[in-house]
Amino acid sequence: MKTMLTMTVAMIAIVVAAGSVTAAQTKPAPKKPGVKPPVAAPRKGTKPMSGEYNKLTQDEERILVYKGTERAFVGEYTNIKDAGTFACRRCNAPLYHSDTKFESHCGWPSFDDEIAGAVERKLDIDGFRTEILCNNCGGHLGHVFIGEGFTKKNTRHCVNSLSMKFYKKGVEIPATIKGAKLGAK
Numbered sequence: 547m548k549t550m551l552t553m554t555v556a557m558i559a560i561v562v563a564a565g566s567v568t569a570a571q572t573k574p575a576p577k578k579p580g581v582k583p584p585v586a587a588p589r590k591g592t593k594p595m596s597g598e599y600n601k602l603t604q605d606e607e608r609i610l611v612y613k614g615t616e617r618a619f620v621g622e623y624t625n626i627k628d629a630g631t632f633a634c635r636r637c638n639a640p641l642y643h644s645d646t647k648f649e650s651h652c653g654w655p656s657f658d659d660e661i662a663g664a665v666e667r668k669l670d671i672d673g674f675r676t677e678i679l680c681n682n683c684g685g686h687l688g689h690v691f692i693g694e695g696f697t698k699k700n701t702r703h704c705v706n707s708l709s710m711k712f713y714k715k716g717v718e719i720p721a722t723i724k725g726a727k728l729g730a731k
């Protein structure tokens with residue numbers, strides 16, 4: 547009898563102990579003060595890298611990407627005569643040196659030559675004019691006209707100010723961004 551009682555007490559003790567273990571396992575782990583739950587690692591590509599062109603304003607995008615034209619005589623570079631380099635506003639590729647800029651009175655910045663290899667020519671969608679594009683990113687620059695007699699080179703690159711960014715002589719031009727070219731198949 548005494549043995550039975552001892553066994554019963556022992557069994558109850560085991561059951562209670564087992565219950566408390568189970569309870570301990572199912573309870574949520576106590577939160578440690580000051581320890582924050584892990585967060586997702588920051589997304590890669592938050593800093594500028596290959597393939598990500600400069601952010602454009604709506605007006606710049608309308609010109610460079612959708613081949614728009616800036617109104618005549620309002621562009622910020624139409625009349626500047628400072629020495630320096632004009633680079634593509636979308637990808638930083640140098641396009642024109644200031645010593646090829648001339649006064650055409652047409653209302654847009656005019657150049658009689660491009661930096662070698664910087665500009666691509668294409669028959670315009672109007673079927674008459676020759677469109678000029680940045681040879682690196684495919685951004686629309688304007689049109690080129692031949693035979694008007696403005697300069698000895700007899701060439702006028704008529705370029706939207708919004709397609710370019712001017713870097714005064716001595717100011718470093720940011721590295722050209724290499725990415726998917728507009729219009730490339």
Ligand SMILES: [Zn+2]
Pocket residue numbers: 634635636637638639680681682683684685
């Ligand atoms: Zn470009």
